[in-house]
Amino acid sequence: MRAKYAVKQISVFLENRKGRLLEVTEALKEANINIRALAMAESAEFGILRLVVDNPEKAKTALSKCGFTINEQDVFAVEVDDEPGSFHKVVRVLAEDDINIDYTYAFVGDSHKAVLIFRVQDESIEKALEALSQNGVQLVEPIFFYS
Known part of the structure; x- marks a missing residue:
């Protein structure tokens, strides 16, 4: 059952600084990736942006090329x-x-x-x-x- 219902989520680790979220959205826009759902948690120094996108593999490639640290769950x-x-x-x-x-x-x-x-x-x-x-x-x- 797991394989049928597992949704790939990408977590992007972001320094908590001005413009960093803009860089993520720019990379996804340029790769023609549609964000279907998201949540963001933050602390004083960093944040975690959790994304469900229409093409997880393409999104991981695009974000990695831009130097973002990502994880998939x-x-x-x-x-x-x-x-x-x-x-x-x-x-x-x-x-x-x-x-x-x-x-x-x-x-x-x-x-x-x-x-x-x-x-x-x-x-x-x-x-x-x-x-x-x-x-x-x-x-x-x-x-x-x-x-």
Whole structure:
């Protein structure tokens, strides 16, 4: 099940200085890469920009050529109704199966649906996908993100 639902996320490590995010977006624009989802976490000295893009391999190449330090992780996505309690339902299923969520981010899609992206430990992905599927949570196939 993991291979069917694994979405490639690219993490870009950025010095916390003026213009650095602009350089990332410029590199992706020049490579004709579409950003489908993103989240950014920062500290005083650096930030981590997490991206789901339409062509992860091409994006990694473009960013590496520009000198960015990048990493790739498997994440998974679920689609829920865009209404109160939907996020809670997913988190509850994972918690009840003793699956720790490293981080999550979301965006609102079409048709009053929200897409939630989750990162759990690699050894927990299969267990998470199985638990969610068994509890009626709609898993999102990677083709949703890729061109």
